[in-house]
Amino acid sequence: MIMSVGLMSVALPLLMAMSSVAAQAQTLKVVASFTVLADVVSNVGGDHVSVSSLVGPNGDPHEFEPSPTDAKKLKAADVTFVSGEGLEGWMDRLISASGYKGKPVVVSEGINTRTMEEDGKTVTDPHVWNSPVNVKVWVANIEKALAAADPADAKAFEANAKAYTEKLDALNAYAHKKLDAIPAAERKILTSHDAFGYLGREYKVEFLSPLGFSTETEASAADVAKLIDQIKAEKIKTYFFENSNDPRLVKQIAKATGAKSGGELYVEALSKKNGPASTYEKMFRYNIDQLAAAMKTSS
Template sequence: MKQLLHTLLQSLATLAFCAGSVTAFAADKVPVMASFSILGDLVRVVGADRVTVITLVGPGGDAHVFEPKPADAKNLLQSKLLITNGLGFEPWVQKLVKSSGYKGPVIVASQGVKVRSMLAAKGNGTETDPHGWQDPTNVVIYARNIASALGKLDPAGAAAYQANSEAYVKELQALDAEAMAKIAAIPADKRKVITSHDAFGYFAAHYGIKFLAPQGGSTEVEPSAKQVAELIKQIQKERIKAVFVENMSNPKLLTQLSKDAGVTVGPELYVDALSKAGGPADSYLKLMRHNVTQLVVGMKQN
């Protein structure tokens, strides 16, 4: 009995140690790090049970203002692959790679996407719009790039990764057709939306919606009083009722703007990050369906 109790206590101690460990990689799976939560979801779908994924910027996190911590560098060193969005979305990645000493491959999931431009965060000229995942036809490219990268890293699983990505492509195509039908039912002159920061460029172009944002492309830069005043005039002139704030933005600005313009802020949208597990947008597919549903409801009120 004493021996049995001793063995049990040893097992519990081991479990407690593992639970408190910095890294969460499983020993029998390919360790992959993704830069942010949406990308992490895509890697999990394509990699399935052959990979373990850790994301740097988790659900609800803001990649625009993210600062890597020592634990992130330690986890990166234990990874065999780092997958990023690219397009300037993660300006801190190269510094993290260098400081951590990571020597493995770094894959840009957006490689091959037709890049759009957006107004620069500080209002001077234009810059690359990094939010490529807002168009599900771009996510088809993301999924296939991820499958290719995983296949090179783990040749024994290459066929499985390709099959997983192609199955997911069918889900993305079904999502896109569903979204297109719902938005097409809204008259073109009503397809106008106010959001807190300019992250819907790809979505807008693909679905034929006009988005206006007081904060520009980055959550780091506050709009001027003049920009806000001009937007209020436009809201009132065009009678825009579809006003939304994103899950990783400070709602104070848009709440004040909507109050001054006499409109009500709609439900939260998910743009640069997933919701936490169990939330309305804890996967990319759920995120897109949630956003489309809320945007359609809002635009019908215009």
């Protein structure tokens, strides 16, 4: 009996160590293209994923330049997520450079996208996450991909996805409560580039901007002059700049029109952890609060 207890005292720590290794082995190494997506993946994956974002906080996913460190990170990933719809134009180059053998999961598949004319071409607006209704599609696609990569934890992913979807429904209700009360004629805002189209479509807000969907495009002098005339004609009183973009052009237009600054919005990137938009939930609520306050001031 004494020997049995002794053996048990040796065996238990060994079993616990083996159990710990097994638990760690089940943690998926996940790479997401940018911070907003990384946060949503983290919420669906929970304790069973370790998520890193290629584009960092306050970073522009349009103009991102991957580093050798990013290539190593991607090559080691079990699952990779991108938003798609032309947002990550650099991803194919990074995949080739890294030797990554997987295929990125495009989380925006299934979303009812919007398009616009840009430089004579019809392009798709990639900024789908600025409506939480669209992020619900993200969540379903993320859950499916994680369950395929780690079937043993599928139930956990399902539960996490359900809980997060309920939070997205709450965000949608919050935005409607804040914005529906504002007269339709006052729901007009000037921003740095055309990234709020899905928010505008969902909550009937008109956003004007000097740039198209991508910050890589350049506004012509004629386009800027036309926008200035429109802003004056429609009496748009507030402009916002974006945390991930150069604010100089929108400030120039604001000066020409008399529009006043409403502050900073978080459009394509989360803030750092100590900022006001360190998660998608915080980002969306913050943007809605800023927009609602600006439009109420204008009315």
